[in-house]
Amino acid sequence: MERYDYNLPYMLQYEHVAWYEEGEVKILDRRIYPKEVSYVNCKSYMDVRQAIKDMVTQSAGPYTAAGMGMALAAYQARNLKDDDKIEFLKNASEQIATARPTTENRMRKITENSLDIGIKAIKEKKDPAEAIKNDTIKSLNRRYSTMEIVAKNLCLLIKDGDKILTQCFGETIIGMMLRILKEEEKNVSFYCAETRPYYQGARLTATCCSEMGFETTIVTDNAIAYLMENIGIDLFTSAADTITRDGNVANKIGTYQIAILSKHFNIPYYVTGIPDDDKYTREDITIEMRDPNLVLEGRTAKNVKALYPSFDITGKEFIDKIVTDKGNYDPENLHTYFDSETKRFY
């Protein structure tokens, strides 16, 4: 079977995101990676649900875990009658899709697709676990190959010798960008904002950049202006959790201020991703407020509160290009993205 994860950093290879085999799903524990390379072994789809809930994997990781979890559900149901197998899979789809409230819609697309594949296999007297696993890999290939196109378009904007600043972890786009830059033999260096409070930049992005052979430096989130003034950054790039049709983006907290600083220092900011069909303006974006204890971490006095918005919104006036699978758009023209047909993504 064709695979699109060749030559990617370790943590983006399918087996190291989440993988079904012989009645078990193994999920790389991203909470401790790369300090420790350790897998959570799930013996049931409810274990997979719990692992997603517990943030064993995050970013795009749960989409892979969801499909593999459905394959595991089919394996669990192997000795049931056909109707009961289907009922079992329906329950699994519901449970896995609702593991985390904010991504329920996207997760449901994946689990319901797996459900359809499973039902078809059952009716055709084939192995539904194998069918769901193979279809999950197809879905992964769709996502990875689309992100490869996005990354190719981003790399058009990157020159040999560039110093690139990133925020948070852009998952597949970061991996694809690194693979392409290596193929193009562009010698660039990365500066990764550590991205408090979860440190995705320091733990995940920096690890991928360094593993792929690029010079990589972590900067604390409060050293960005120093970095831009004293080290000289050529471009800032980030992925996006949401891109509205009118060219605004929501991304991990901290993106907005780096975008403002980029404007101040005349550094271009390139956002990567697929615009959201159903989001028209910034009013359609909801900022999730997360548990303040994740910021406090017990290091202050007991009456002190904390603020933990998951994301912030960067207005289109701070964005130079929105880099998509259909090319690079000025934010004010992004709405034309939907003039032509869009690719199936999940």
Place this chain on the structure above:
Amino acid sequence: MERYDYNLPYMLQYEHVAWYEEGEVKILDRRIYPKEVSYVNCKSYMDVRQAIKDMVTQSAGPYTAAGMGMALAAYQARNLKDDDKIEFLKNASEQIATARPTTENRMRKITENSLDIGIKAIKEKKDPAEAIKNDTIKSLNRRYSTMEIVAKNLCLLIKDGDKILTQCFGETIIGMMLRILKEEEKNVSFYCAETRPYYQGARLTATCCSEMGFETTIVTDNAIAYLMENIGIDLFTSAADTITRDGNVANKIGTYQIAILSKHFNIPYYVTGIPDDDKYTREDITIEMRDPNLVLEGRTAKNVKALYPSFDITGKEFIDKIVTDKGNYDPENLHTYFDSETKRFY
């Protein structure tokens, strides 16, 4: 004896910074405060030197520990002949002054003053330990009372109901500001940037603000733009490690970008402190680069580097007022500070 530390937060009261008594100096361990309230007990001046070196106390704490350490040295020498006592104190002065390279000049002012007081007491057949301790308290009173004046001038710029953003830990000025705001019955709230990688804002400033009864919220260093746009900050204030005669400042890393963001959001930035007599322009400021491992903390791949500048420099164009013991200056007029006589500070 008159004292200027009344009604200040716990960690700014003299006994809780560093204190000599009965052959021992106790230093509050600020590395773990407020999670634990624990003291390092020093039985010799070399223990005090080591405690300063190990960052048991930091910011202005070492200036107090230095004087108290000299009192302890005099106690250690109690059974020596007068000439040997003086020799012993001279060695102590040298050792304590050089505990940390960057503050040697200021530390030496304190230890050499203690040395003079000790020699005078020895010659007058008085107890040099007691004399040095009392003189250290006098020196503390000079610093605290000067900072009280600075804080009074800052409070002229703070209105009832203001939301105040701070960076790092402004030590005595923060304490004095809180005492004055309380006396003036101004109901303000504080937002403390956590100040990576050492978290002084979260651990020290937030603790002091909350202890003094003000509503206090920690924000990660990457949430500043979100905060300014969504919560509405009325003013940003920080102390300064260096203030040049021409109105530029160096302060803890992160200050510069908050100043840029303040300008962007039309929020005034007030710097507090005493200008440096011997620093004329930003070229006179050296940025100390600290150990990158303090940023890395073992959470990334092994080839990844980190950048850890201790401070950054904020140009006068981002500063609204420089608040001193002689009043509030526009940065371009700061040079006139030295037209009138300056107060003894240490």
